[in-house]
Amino acid sequence: MNEDIMRNAGFNDEMDNVNSNKCPFCGKKINFDDFEDELSLKEFIQSGICQHCQNDVFSEDNESDDREYNINEDDDPGIWGYDGDNW
Numbered sequence: 001m002n003e004d005i006m007r008n009a010g011f012n013d014e015m016d017n018v019n020s021n022k023c024p025f026c027g028k029k030i031n032f033d034d035f036e037d038e039l040s041l042k043e044f045i046q047s048g049i050c051q052h053c054q055n056d057v058f059s060e061d062n063e064s065d066d067r068e069y070n071i072n073e074d075d076d077p078g079i080w081g082y083d084g085d086n087w
Contacts, residue, residue: 018048025053 006015014024021030024047034051035041043054 014048023050023053024048025057026050028052 003015003019011024017024017027022028023030028050030044030048030050032041035044036051040051040054043049044051049057
C-alpha cells in the first residue's frame with residue numbers, strides 16, 4: 001500500500017489506523033491469530049483490513065458485489081481493455 005497516495009486521496013485516518021496496527025475500517029487492534037487462512041493474511045498485508053472486516057467486505061451475501069455487466073457482442077472490446085485475445 002502506498003501511504004503517500006492513500007493520504008493524498010484523503011485516507012488520513014485510515015492510514016493512521018494501519019500505522020497503529022489497527023484495521024482501517026473498524027479501528028480495532030489487529031490480532032494475527034484471527035486470520036483464517038493465507039489468502040486473508042495476504043489481503044491484510046495489502047490493505048490492513050482485519051479478518052472480521054474482510055469477511056464483511058468479501059462476503060457472498062454482500063449486495064454491492066451483485067453487479068450486472070451487460071456487454072453485448074457489438075460493443076468495442078477495446079473499451080473494456082480486452083482485444084479478443086488479451087487483456
